[in-house]
Amino acid sequence: MHYLSTRGGIAPIGFTDAVMMGLASDGGLLVPAEIPQIDPPTLRAWSALRFQDLALEIMTPFVGNEIPRHELKILIESAYSSFTHPEITPVIKAGDLNILELFHGPTAAFKDVALQFLGNLFEYLLARDGGQLNIVGATSGDTGSAAIDGVRGKSGIQIFILHPKGRVSPIQERQMTTVLDANVHNIAVRGTFDDAQNIVKALFNDLSFKSAYQLGAVNSINWARILAQTVYYFYAWGRMTGGDSTQQISFAVPTGNFGDVFAGYLAKRMGLPIDRLIIATNRNDILTRFVNTGIYAVGDTVYQTLSPAMDIQIASNFERYLYFLYDGDAAQIRALLADLQTTGQLTVDAAHQAQVRIDFDAKAASDVETLAQIQATEAASGYILCPHTAVGVHAAQNQSNCVCLATAHPAKFNDAVQNAIGREAPLPSSLQGLMEKESRCIELAATVDAVKAHLEEALSPTTR
Ligand SMILES: Cc1ncc(COP(=O)(O)O)c(C=O)c1O
Numbered sequence: 252m253h254y255l256s257t258r259g260g261i262a263p264i265g266f267t268d269a270v271m272m273g274l275a276s277d278g279g280l281l282v283p284a285e286i287p288q289i290d291p292p293t294l295r296a297w298s299a300l301r302f303q304d305l306a307l308e309i310m311t312p313f314v315g316n317e318i319p320r321h322e323l324k325i326l327i328e329s330a331y332s333s334f335t336h337p338e339i340t341p342v343i344k345a346g347d348l349n350i351l352e353l354f355h356g357p358t359a360a361f362k363d364v365a366l367q368f369l370g371n372l373f374e375y376l377l378a379r380d381g382g383q384l385n386i387v388g389a390t391s392g393d394t395g396s397a398a399i400d401g402v403r404g405k406s407g408i409q410i411f412i413l414h415p416k417g418r419v420s421p422i423q424e425r426q427m428t429t430v431l432d433a434n435v436h437n438i439a440v441r442g443t444f445d446d447a448q449n450i451v452k453a454l455f456n457d458l459s460f461k462s463a464y465q466l467g468a469v470n471s472i473n474w475a476r477i478l479a480q481t482v483y484y485f486y487a488w489g490r491m492t493g494g495d496s497t498q499q500i501s502f503a504v505p506t507g508n509f510g511d512v513f514a515g516y517l518a519k520r521m522g523l524p525i526d527r528l529i530i531a532t533n534r535n536d537i538l539t540r541f542v543n544t545g546i547y548a549v550g551d552t553v554y555q556t557l558s559p560a561m562d563i564q565i566a567s568n569f570e571r572y573l574y575f576l577y578d579g580d581a582a583q584i585r586a587l588l589a590d591l592q593t594t595g596q597l598t599v600d601a602a603h604q605a606q607v608r609i610d611f612d613a614k615a616a617s618d619v620e621t622l623a624q625i626q627a628t629e630a631a632s633g634y635i636l637c638p639h640t641a642v643g644v645h646a647a648q649n650q651s652n653c654v655c656l657a658t659a660h661p662a663k664f665n666d667a668v669q670n671a672i673g674r675e676a677p678l679p680s681s682l683q684g685l686m687e688k689e690s691r692c693i694e695l696a697a698t699v700d701a702v703k704a705h706l707e708e709a710l711s712p713t714t715r
């Protein structure tokens with residue numbers, strides 16, 4: 252399997268290079284040159300597999316022959332050994348709802364599914380090929396702690412995570428800042444998640460800096476993130492249908508950076524019988540507006556909502572979708588992105604907008620609607636939704652045969668839960684005692700220069 256850039260500016264590379272490159276060297280995102288097609292008999296056979304075995308099957312064609320199958324299997328088995336549910340990502344019934352619980356990993360959010368694997372993969376590749384990696388990532392709350400947990404204490408790896416100061420939940424913040432391993436560096440930037448993500452991308456686009464400091468990516472700009480997240484769509488479909496490929500399932504996906512729903516889109520393009528893919532956004536509704544109008548227009552403000560991990564205006568993986576929407580026409584992607592850069596918006600033509608409406612539904616929820624959904628679901632079934640999941644469940648109303656992705660444990664957002672139902676969700680053991688622990692974090696201005704200077708200082712041979 253080879254990987255290309257959405258902007259057409261790099262020669263094809265293999266899986267290992269794609270994982271280590273993170274953001275493509277021309278500023279685009281890496282995508283597979285072709286999408287493997289899974290036929291109905293294979294889907295049926297896969298529906299009986301354990302999550303780990305399914306992951307091995309799905310990843311194999313994307314990895315190609317770069318990692319021997321038995322070694323890939325070990326990486327996968329080890330990644331999911333830290334999950335507390337035997338099914339890894341179970342589908343459970345809550346009243347009428349089908350909930351795909353993605354929060355049974357060490358940091359209680361769906362990010363663990365990919366980042367436990369990616370941490371192992373980085374460690375394996377560094378041990379095999381030599382070198383070291385300095386990860387720089389941006390988080391609106393969940394990627395940060397999951398990435399930190401995935402690489403803490405691993406040799407040859409340093410991790411720097413930027414979060415927007417005061418814009419993640421107290422538990423999310425403590426999950427990151429109470430990890431005191433020497434290779435973990437938390438940075439609170441005085442800005443929004445979009446500011447943090449722009450800084451990370453600027454650092455990756457500074458190719459001499461990227462190469463001098465061996466930067467690596469844990470955000471969903473890294474293809475391995477998308478790949479690992481694709482697995483649970485197949486898994487949930489198998490659990491819902493028993494492998495009957497005449498049965499289609501819809502998915503409601505709480506969306507911010509477009510990584511999770513893009514993984515669902517990839518699954519559908521691989522042949523998984525998905526009916527509707529529902530993009531669920533909060534008040535930061537750029538993607539919902541895009542699906543409904545064909546215009547992707549960046550607003551002036553990133554609103555703070557009760558679902559803070561989705562407080563994102565500029566959705567990183569949207570560029571990957573545009574690439575497939577335009578059948579891999581990189582020149583067209585560059586033109587659309589140039590429009591976005593100069594005017595703050597891009598518009599797809601009517602024919603492509605029609606395709607967007609075939610590919611996705613989209614719906615936004617206000618905070619009031621989010622709280623009402625948490626309250627209604629708890630009243631109907633006793634099940635407590637996290638506010639992000641509630642945005643998804645709200646969007647799934649009236650959709651039959653739908654699976655709602657539960658992207659985080661509700662206890663990570665107990666202020667919202669308390670507000671909705673008058674009590675908190677019980678803390679899982681992984682989240683207990685965080686508020687009493689020692690923490691470490693520095694604060695920086697939300698500028699590329701400030702972060703660059705910090706990295707230079709932290710990574711200089713005299714400091715280390
Ligand atoms: C709990 C939670 N739900 C949903 C999302 C949105 O996922 P994505 O950014 O992949 O669209 C995030 C952040 O990524 C999150 O942390």
Ligand SMILES: N[C@@H](CCOP(=O)(O)O)C(=O)O
Pocket residue numbers: 389390391392393394395469470471472507508510560561567
């Ligand atoms: N919601 C995310 C934002 C970063 O998204 P990613 O999937 O690109 O890592 C978070 O919780 O940090």
